[in-house]
Amino acid sequence: MKTVLKIEELAQFILGIVLFSLLDFSWWWFPALILIPDIGMLGYLINSRIGAATYNIFHHKGIAIGIILAGYYLSMPILSLVGIILFSHSAMDRMFGYGLKFADSFNNTHLGTIGKK
Secondary structure, eight states, X not given: OHHHHHHHHHHHHHHHHHHHHTSSSOTTHHHHHTTGGGGGGGGGGTOXXXXXXXXXXXXXXXXXXXXXXXXXXXXXXXXXXXXXHHHHHHHHHHHTTOXXXXXXXXXXXXXXXXXXX
């Protein structure tokens, strides 16, 4: 099942690339911005509860899709770009097994435990 989930996330990452290609931005913006959503990890400098909340906000695909749709609806390509980057980054993270975080530990995710046990 893990392989099927990783393939599904790969398909979503490819969808993000396709959606990006529909925008009028130079191709290099995508790789330049793809790691920016990890700024959500800064919340862990305060504590794990806030860290999990900020991380999850930046890695929630529903929020990303809402931002993409708002960008299209409002004719604001930069807003669509933000949503596409958030969506694509989340798919990429989940391909590698990094899921949404629980408040008790950075290593405890909705996809299971990550890191050394």
